[in-house]
Structure formats: structure tokens, C-alpha cells
Amino acid sequence: MTxxxxxxxxxxxxxxxxxxxxxxxxxxxxxxxxxxxxxEVNVADLGLGKRALVAKAxxxxxxxxxxxxx
Numbered sequence: 376m377t378x379x380x381x382x383x384x385x386x387x388x389x390x391x392x393x394x395x396x397x398x399x400x401x402x403x404x405x406x407x408x409x410x411x412x413x414x415e416v417n418v419a420d421l422g423l424g425k426r427a428l429v430a431k432a433x434x435x436x437x438x439x440x441x442x443x444x445x
Contacts, residue, residue, distance in 0.1 A: 383425075387433045394432070396425055407432055411439050 381396040394409035404421035407428040418435060420427045 385429050385432070387436055392432070392436075396428065411436055414439075 378400070379398045381398070382393065383396060384391055384393050386392070392409050392411075394407050397406040397408065399405075404419065404423065405425070405428060406417060406419045407425075408415060408417050409432065410416070416432070416435060416439070418428055418431045420431055
């Protein structure tokens with residue numbers, strides 16, 4: 376079996392993000408890839424599924440936007 380890719384969208388603070396969920400056989404959890412201000416971001420989580428990945432992604436988006444120069 377190969378990895379399974381699922382495309383989906385989520386919203387955070389009024390912006391829409393398109394993401395790809397990557398699930399690999401024989402590995403717990405998953406990985407999500409998406410763009411934030413033109414940069415590709417990868418988020419991984421063990422065993423908690425898509426909802427946990429989206430929560431981690433939203434936290435990471437806030438961190439990246441707070442760290443970027445204004």
C-alpha cells in the first residue's frame with residue numbers, strides 16, 4: 376500500500392487554507408501540508424487524526440504570523 380492523500384479546506388481567523396492530509400499505512404497519525412503566506416508548512420501528529428492536525432495547524436499559523444515582521 377502507498378500513502379493516501381486527502382485534500383480538504385479549513386478556515387482560521389477569516390482566511391481559508393487548502394491542505395493535503397497524508398496518511399501512511401502501518402504508521403499511526405498523519406501529516407498535513409498547507410501554505411501560509413507562500414511558505415509550505417508541514418504538521419504531524421500521532422494517532423489523534425484530522426481534527427488534532429487542524430488544531431495544531433491553527434496554532435502554528437498564529438505563531439508564524441506573530442513572528443513575521445510587520
